[in-house]
Amino acid sequence: GAGVSQSPSxxxxxxxxxxxxxxxxxxxxxxxxxxxxxxGQGLEFLIYFQGNSAPDKSGLPSDRFSAERTGxxxxxxxxxxxxxxxxxxxxxASTTQRGNTEAFFGQGTRLTVV
Amino acid sequence: xxxxxxxxxTLSVQEGDSAVIKCTYSDSxxxxxxxxxxxxxxxxxxxxDIRSNVGEKKDQRIAVTLNKTAKHFSLHxxxxxxxxxxxxxxARGGxxxGLTFGKGTHLIIQP
Numbered sequence: 001g002a003g004v005s006q007s008p009s010x011x012x013x014x015x016x017x018x019x020x021x022x023x024x025x026x027x028x029x030x031x032x033x034x035x036x037x038x039x040g041q042g043l044e045f046l047i048y049f050q051g052n053s054a055p056d057k058s059g060l061p062s063d064r065f066s067a068e069r070t071g072x073x074x075x076x077x078x079x080x081x082x083x084x085x086x087x088x089x090x091x092x093a094s095t096t097q098r099g100n101t102e103a104f105f106g107q108g109t110r111l112t113v114v
Numbered sequence: 115x116x117x118x119x120x121x122x123x124t125l126s127v128q129e130g131d132s133a134v135i136k137c138t139y140s141d142s143x144x145x146x147x148x149x150x151x152x153x154x155x156x157x158x159x160x161x162x163d164i165r166s167n168v169g170e171k172k173d174q175r176i177a178v179t180l181n182k183t184a185k186h187f188s189l190h191x192x193x194x195x196x197x198x199x200x201x202x203x204x205a206r207g208g209x210x211x212g213l214t215f216g217k218g219t220h221l222i223i224q225p
Contacts, residue, residue, distance in 0.1 A: 031212055042217035043158070043203060056212060091157065093213075100146045100207050105157040 002026075006092050006106035013082055013113055021077045021109045025094030032075050033103065034067060035091045043091065049075060082113045120204050120216025128224050133194055135219045137204035138186040145208035147180055147187045152201045152218075162189070166208075191221075199223045 005024040013019050025032050034046040045059040049069045060066070064082075069075040079086055089110050093103040119138045127133045137147075148163035164171045164178045164187065171178050175194075180187040191198055204216040 033212060035215070042201075043215045045214060048212040050212070095213065102148065102160045102163065103205075103213050105159070107157055 004106035018080045023075045023092030029094035031095045033093045036088045038088045118216040124220045126222040133191045135189045139206045144206040150203040
């Protein structure tokens with residue numbers, strides 16, 4: 001595709017359920033980032049992938065959050081036992097190199113935990 | 115990840131005046147400094163960037179300056195217009211931890 005694609009665009013889930021968010025980066029982009037953005041707030045860094053490895057997992061808020069990337073392309077962010085405070089927009093971005101070039105963002109997944 | 119401090123968190127200026135947003139970083143390995151604009155309900159998009167071998171870069175009404183010694187960089191918007199109202203994020207790249215962002219600045223252009 002022409003840009004970064006995220007799915008689903010909206011997700012409403014019940015508290016305690018698991019959710020999986022998907023990011024399909026621009027083809028050939030080796031670096032992939034996940035951020036969380038609460039309403040009216042900034043970009044909270046979650047995790048960064050360079051290829052399939054994640055050199056920086058420091059932003060994951062708790063052990064309920066995990067992410068993987070396979071084949072150096074698609075990434076999934078999984079949130080287990082969702083809580084209401086997990087409600088936010090989850091943004092994915094990709095770049096061609098290790099943080100030295102423009103990052104392109106997906107449209108985000110708006111997660112609402114009820 | 116590497117922290118980036120961004121100030122102010124909110125900036126209100128009269129239409130036609132200039133706006134300045136400042137960011138500081140600490141990692142000397144940083145060599146790439148982009149600025150992103152996020153309009154309400156939309157994704158962040160790059161508006162201008164600068165690399166560490168350059169001190170200033172301009173693109174029409176926007177400019178970015180970099181002071182490597184002091185480890186700070188700034189976004190300047192001149193002759194502000196209503197469509198400049200948005201959230202602006204600075205970021206830095208380079209080193210081992212990829213691209214990290216500041217907390218953002220809500221820019222409000224008063225008519």
